[in-house]
Amino acid sequence: MKSNIRGFIVAAAIGLGLSGAAHAQQFINVLTGGTSGIYYPLGVALSQIYGKAIPEAKSSVQSTKASVENLNLIQAGRGEIAFTLGDSLSDAWKGNEEVGFKAPLDKLRGIAAIYPNYVQIVASAESGIKTLEDLKGKRVSVGAPRSGTELNARAVFKGAGMTYKDLGKVEYLPFGESVELIKNRQLDATLQSAGLGVASIRDLATSVKIVVVPIPADVIGKIGDPAYQAATIPAGTYDGQAADVPTASINNFLVTHSGVSDDIAYKMAQALYDNLDQMVSAHAAARSIKLENALKGMPLPLHPGAEKFYREKGVLK
16 A cells, blocks of 8 residues: 555656646747848847746747748747748748748748838949849849748849849848948848848948939839838938838738647737837837737738737737
8 A cells, every 4th residue: 555655656746747847848939030130139029028928938039041941940840939021921821832831831820910021122322223223233132042031032023024134143141241242342232121220231321322222113013912012211211311212011920830839829929019118129110010900911820829819909809
């Protein structure tokens, strides 16, 4: 009898230990982008928010190649929440192999629509580039390979009736490296898809005279994707930019996967909107994050935990 009691106690202790271990292994890994972009500082802020608001989970932040890589990592369960561009997200949900999704990423679930990215084509003034047509024969960086930025570049050139073959040289580089090459006169222009006032372009504008290249509304219309909308880069966004510049915008989203618990997904959505001031402190682009726009243009199903949160807030009826 004593032996049985001892066995029960040992088994119970092991069970509690395993339960505690499982509980301790609750993670929220935030997938972002390059450190010179906007996803990264916002991701750092989000990780800090989750660290305080969801104490039962260990939060961390990971720098990545952004949208396409993030979505593939989330599908594989190698992250709990990720930043992504809307067109990449739509392609991932459908399974567009041409842009890096061999099959539909069916485990993806929505958390929130956040802020718009602006396609920002910036050239050195000395390059003589003033229009999209002027990019022909020039040295241009289009972002990391198959990143959200690079997909935006393909789309914009398609709308303008151009391809990469029209360019003199194509570089597939992150924002920071692109800027350094322009400073060193090894590159003429860079296309960067990011929120307004992205650090890399601000840095470039304080070092050399720049021209922000317009993307006309008719070019955006020829892209043939409703994710792309006409927008404006306001005058004074960057040093030396004296006038408003027309461009294209694409909304950003936060996504998770179906393996994340309803409780954690609920808390991730809740903590985001409860701490928007911290997000704005990390980057001004977060000023555009509004609860009433949380479901705007969402191209895939919400996570049930996030859905519960939005129903409670009256955003979802």
